[in-house]
Amino acid sequence: MYTVLLIEDELALGMIVKDSLEVRGFTVLYAADGVAGLAMFLQEHPDIVVADVMMPHMDGFSLTQQIRQTDLDVPILFLTARSQTADVVRGFELGGNDYLKKPFSLDELVVRINALLRRTIGSRSRVAESDWVYIGRYQFEAHKQKLSLDGQDVLLSHREAELLRHLYEQRNHVLERNAVLMALWGDDSLFNGRSLDVFITKLRRHLRDDPTVQIVNVRGIGYKLIV
Template identity: 40%
Template sequence: MENKYKLILVEDDASLGYLLSEYLGMKGFGVTWTKNAQEALKKIETNVFDLAILDVMLPDMDGFELSQKVKAINPELPFLFLTARSLKIDVLKGFSLGAVDYLKKPIDEEELVVRINALLSRLVSNPDSEPQETNFKIGGYTLNTESFELRYNSEPIKLTGKEFDLLTLLAKNMNQLCTHKEILTTIWDKNDYFNKKSLNVFISHLRKHLSRDPRISIVNVNRRGFMLKVEVTV
């Protein structure tokens, strides 16, 4: 199978690192596996990768610190975290540092592949495709899809990865209907009852984040889907 994307995997557990690198290789990825942060940084300095997969618990440096050093070398390289930590504060910290996803151990290899493909299909640019809009003006808010930031005036607002992806999809279709099916298959990769329940929770979160501007609303359209509406003031 042809390698479509190049990944760097930073995982100090020899068994897990071998398992993931072999499985991802079988699924068509080009995988460079390193067991510590310093070795990973050297690889990133001299090679081109599409995605970095970082273990949080490393012997020489935690994954959070490593992610910032990675960003200093290559600000455009997206990264996700693998971790045995389950505390909400760690998950939020991971996203606040710019992670595109956060997977908890034990890792389901099939789920990892689905998530990587979904992430890279959105994040890696195709040179033959039309340039994508990266800044969206939503009333008094600005959403930047390159820096993964939502700002109200100049104040940053923290979003989780799912919140950011959902708001981006709604912003791309501003004042137009996004169906439940479109949202669930794009953001969750699966249109089912349980994800639909999760979607309603995330919509509530976004409504709170956008509540500072009364011109903005996320409307539930007759059980068909949602629409991000922004009233134009004259």
Template identity: 40%
Template sequence: MSGERILVVEDERHMAEVIADNLELEGWKVDVVGDGAEALELIRADPPSLVLLDVMLPGMDGFEVCENLRREGNQVPILFLTARSSGDDRVRGLELGGDDFLPKPFDLRELILRVHAILRRRQWFGSPAPGGDVLRLGDAVVDFKSYTARLGKREIELSQKETMILRCLSERPGEVVSRADIVDRVWGYNAFPTLRTVDNFIVRLRRLFEEDPQNPRYIQTVRGTGYRLSP
């Protein structure tokens, strides 16, 4: 997985240096900035493969950086690092579109494993889908590349997670995909969502693509196990 570029946004000098050295040892190229606004500019100009984003930063905090990026449609993967590990912060990080959340002080090996996991997901999602980058659900056409779906004349935007879930299901059409498999593929092992989170995403996807969401035709529930896509 070398060739990936990681941006470390951290204002604690020692912390930033040691994280950067460790990531470089894994073969990744690493840039370091200590300021939220500067990080935002850098990511806009040239999005890295992953951003390790501290929450408490001078100028603009990590949450604001993430919020701005997502509002602009920038889906660069973000791993939040923070010494404030309250449940509220965790939930806020998730709501703003963060990919993972690691409270300080953390285990070095865990950090590296999580970075690997996020990059692996990114690689999976960035590679061409086996059945093509387009999924047809009746009249609707989903484009995995642009995170959009065309419903007749209407084009709607999907979130990255919604698109990832559809792609995950579409790779095994007609097969049962467990909720745990979806969480693993879309969020990663140690990520914060519960299996229930998957159900919430499915409810929204059905509202978009099913004529009768109560009796779904395309995204079916397999009781006690998971979901099956029948395009």
């Protein structure tokens, strides 16, 4: 039985979602604002966090930043009325794993929660990798979300580090676009595809000081990290 931490300031909606998830077999912890939600997260260590973005005291983005300081793995799903590309990209950069636009279907929420839990379990069950690897002249520490070159460190966002890890695992081979969208976003919609393009552009900037390292487009298929 999985434990869901639900953080939603609309009490009526929160109770509806809580009851619906409990009927489906989840244990649900409920908090009405970001500060209370963070305290509950640190105390209870839930399997997944479902959080509204616009909340009093601490919004969902700030909450995610705080959570990622202590836990890089727990999946975080945003409930949001904000669907601007910049807002969604920012949520992913801070460490969110998925988002669901209000109003939403409870069935879709359950599907997305289960998909995130499956991906997290699969990730945790893999054989542990080295603490750091070389990508050309760069030293990459995925767990610390850090890329280093000649003593200079760049802190990556959670999503940048996840994407670079996937590229590195398939280095010198094609990483299929649909596969990475499903692995990191949970679906391969056009909107998420655009978000992926944004993160690829960011990684290219981070890696531009070593000309032996390139991320190239493989038209119609995906990307290749050439080292």
